[in-house]
Amino acid sequence: MSSIQSPLQISLSQSGNIRRRWFNPESQRKVIKINGVKRTTTVVACVNLETKNAAPDNVVIGEKSKEVMEAEKRVLVGTYARTPVVLASGSGCKLYDTEGKEYLDLSSGIAVNALGHGDHDWIKAVVEQANVLTHVSNAYYSIPQVELAKRLVASSFADRVFFTNSGTEANEAAIKFSRKFQRHSNPDAKEPATEFISFTNSFHGRTMGALALTSKEHYRSPFEPVMPGVTFVEYGNIEATKKLIQRGKTAAVFVEPIQGEGGIYSATKEFLQFLRIACDDAGALLVFDEVQCGLGRTGDLWAHEAFGVFPDIMTLAKPLAGGLPIGAALVTERVASAITFGDHGSTFAGSPLVCNAAIAVLDKISKPSFLASVSKKGQKFIETLKQKLGSNPHVKEIRGFGLIIGIELDVPASPLVDACRGSGLLVLTAGKGNVVRLVPPLIITEQELDQAAEILYKSLPALDSNSN
Ligand SMILES: Cc1ncc(COP(=O)(O)O)c(C=O)c1O
Numbered sequence: 001m002s003s004i005q006s007p008l009q010i011s012l013s014q015s016g017n018i019r020r021r022w023f024n025p026e027s028q029r030k031v032i033k034i035n036g037v038k039r040t041t042t043v044v045a046c047v048n049l050e051t052k053n054a055a056p057d058n059v060v061i062g063e064k065s066k067e068v069m070e071a072e073k074r075v076l077v078g079t080y081a082r083t084p085v086v087l088a089s090g091s092g093c094k095l096y097d098t099e100g101k102e103y104l105d106l107s108s109g110i111a112v113n114a115l116g117h118g119d120h121d122w123i124k125a126v127v128e129q130a131n132v133l134t135h136v137s138n139a140y141y142s143i144p145q146v147e148l149a150k151r152l153v154a155s156s157f158a159d160r161v162f163f164t165n166s167g168t169e170a171n172e173a174a175i176k177f178s179r180k181f182q183r184h185s186n187p188d189a190k191e192p193a194t195e196f197i198s199f200t201n202s203f204h205g206r207t208m209g210a211l212a213l214t215s216k217e218h219y220r221s222p223f224e225p226v227m228p229g230v231t232f233v234e235y236g237n238i239e240a241t242k243k244l245i246q247r248g249k250t251a252a253v254f255v256e257p258i259q260g261e262g263g264i265y266s267a268t269k270e271f272l273q274f275l276r277i278a279c280d281d282a283g284a285l286l287v288f289d290e291v292q293c294g295l296g297r298t299g300d301l302w303a304h305e306a307f308g309v310f311p312d313i314m315t316l317a318k319p320l321a322g323g324l325p326i327g328a329a330l331v332t333e334r335v336a337s338a339i340t341f342g343d344h345g346s347t348f349a350g351s352p353l354v355c356n357a358a359i360a361v362l363d364k365i366s367k368p369s370f371l372a373s374v375s376k377k378g379q380k381f382i383e384t385l386k387q388k389l390g391s392n393p394h395v396k397e398i399r400g401f402g403l404i405i406g407i408e409l410d411v412p413a414s415p416l417v418d419a420c421r422g423s424g425l426l427v428l429t430a431g432k433g434n435v436v437r438l439v440p441p442l443i444i445t446e447q448e449l450d451q452a453a454e455i456l457y458k459s460l461p462a463l464d465s466n467s468n
Contacts, residue, residue: 059422062099083421090117093444095426106440106452107426111260111292111404114319114365116441121360122322129356137347144355151362155301157310158330162339163350167291167317168205170327171254174287174313175209175227176344177335178252181285184338193284195229197244197253201262201431202235204254204289213254215262235265238274245282252285252313253278257303260292260439263431264399264406272309285312285335291327292404295319296365296442299375299402306401319365319442321358365442374442378402381438381449388457394464403444407436407456411463419462425455 061069065086072082086098093116095103108114115122129144136142149161162177164170175196182192196213198204204213211220212227220226233240235255244250253275259265279286288311293303295316300306302314312335317327327349364370382405385398389407397408409416413429413436420427430437436456440449 062097064098068098083426085421085426092116092118093441093448101424103421103424103426104448104452104455105426106438106444107428108319108439108441109323110318110428111297111439112318113323114296114442115322115361116443119322119360119364119443121364122357125356125360126324126353129353132352134353135348135351138345138350142350142352142355144352144359145350148350148355148358148362151359151366152316152328152330155362155366156314156330157332158314159333160331160336162329162331162344163355164317164327164329164346165325165349166205166327167289167315168207168210168327169346169349170291170315170317170329171204171210171213171287171289172207173327173329173344174252174254174315175213177313177329177331177339178285178287180343181335181338182251182283185283191249193249193251195231195249195251197241197250197284198230198232199235199255199259200232201259201265202232202254202256202289203259203261203292204256205291235259235262236268236271238271241275242278245278245284248282250279250282250284252287254287254289256289256293257307258293258298258401258404260404260437261430263408263435264404264437266399266401267307269307269309272304272307276309279312287311287313287315289315291315291317292439293401295362296371296374297402297404297439299371299378301366301371303401320361321354322361324354324357326354326358370442374402377444377446377449378405380446381405381453384450384453385456388453389460392460392463394460400438403438403440403442405438406430407438409434409436409463415462415465416456416459419459420455423455423459425452425459427452427456 061084068086069084087095088098089096090105093105095105095117097103133142145163152161153159162173164173179194182194186192198213198215200215202213202215204210206219209227211223212230214220215232231244233244245253255267255275257267257272275286288304290303294314295301297303297319298306304310312332314330315327316330320326320328378401382398382400385405385407389395390398394409394411395407396410399406399408408431412433414433416436417427417429428437428439429435
């Protein structure tokens with residue numbers, strides 16, 4: 001049976017390498033019949049564009065996994081360059097693929113599974129709530145939503161909470177709240193401030209507003225025009241930010257206290273203190289995006305606590321409901337007072353099920369002893385990594401706070417990530433693909449972190465064999 005070739009074809013080789021082939025539309029044309037109708041289609045000269053996320057040479061992909069991967073590429077929109085692993089179950093910090101191979105998980109579903117996989121209290125919270133009430137919409141009150149908001153308010157600078165379903169939505173809410181705040185606080189202004197400042201290496205999400213705040217051009221340019229009025233300034237550059245904010249057009253400044261996707265870069269205390277004062281002077285809001293670095297990951301409940309600087313709005317998401325979709329914009333009363341009925345909303349956000357799960361997560365993570373253990377484990381892990389990996393010529397820097405850690409290389413990190421996976425360790429990349437990102441479940445043990453450091457160390461030769 002003939003089929004029309006799509007210009008981009010993705011296939012899986014015997015060893016599990018993902019191949020992307022781009023078919024040249026100018027190449028040979030051919031007439032074929034589809035449902036009895038003649039169509040002209042192109043057949044194909046193909047060029048192999050990339051073989052990213054390859055399976056390491058010593059790994060053979062099992063039949064069941066292959067089947068899933070083949071089906072995925074037929075029925076899902078090809079937005080993800082997935083790692084060639086089909087994960088089937090998890091327990092604690094371990095994941096298992098369909099063939100039963102065990103992996104130590106230092107990726108946590110991209111900094112989400114803070115309590116690991118299958119935490120008993122989390123399961124209890126989900127099952128009990130699912131048995132009672134899962135969803136009611138925001139047309140009605142529900143107890144878990146109010147209880148979770150009370151806890152978030154009690155444990156942060158914020159006075160009120162708006163729930164969303166993801167990080168990007170939390171940032172969309174922050175964008176809308178910032179603009180509404182400017183209109184509300186300057187009712188007579190001819191042109192209330194509507195612009196935003198964001199920073200190099202930032203990542204704030206994929207929807208049109210959050211995308212506009214995301215620095216990587218590659219993410220934005222295919223979808224332009226995105227939300228107008230965003231200016232990017234070098235992360236940490238006080239003088240450039242000062243010049244811009246003094247123009248008085250800035251509704252809000254969005255900043256990650258520690259950049260995750262951008263490569264695990266931390267702001268300095270001086271920079272965040274400057275932003276606080278500059279925003280106050282200019283009447284702009286300061287928004288901290290703690291979607292990745294917040295909620296215990298740095299060893300403080302909120303990453304900004306270490307800097308002693310507090311925002312007007314903080315956005316959260318990833319770990320908050322332990323793997324169920326959630327986001328939140330936490331705001332001061334001053335911001336909340338600008339928002340009225342109908343200004344924003346969501347059908348799903350803040351559902352009883354998700355909020356009950358989040359209560360279980362927040363109750364565990366916010367315990368001082370839990371947070372202290374994150375700091376202690378993180379410090380020891382960074383020291384071990386420095387000892388074991390620091391002298392490798394490809395390792396430029398090992399940095400991080402608590403359990404958000406980056407290993408910056410002078411070469412692409414993917415050969416190392418692939419080799420680690422071959423040896424049963426899941427880690428992520430960040431930055432320009434040259435940073436290994438380690439964001440394990442916060443419950444990980446010191447022994448598991450030692451095991452991870454050993455696998456990373458033993459996998460380092462992959463950097464040399466691939467740079468030849
Ligand atoms: C700092 C930051 N903000 C926002 C987002 C977007 O979150 P989501 O993927 O849940 O929309 C991410 C996701 O990686 C993030 O790291």
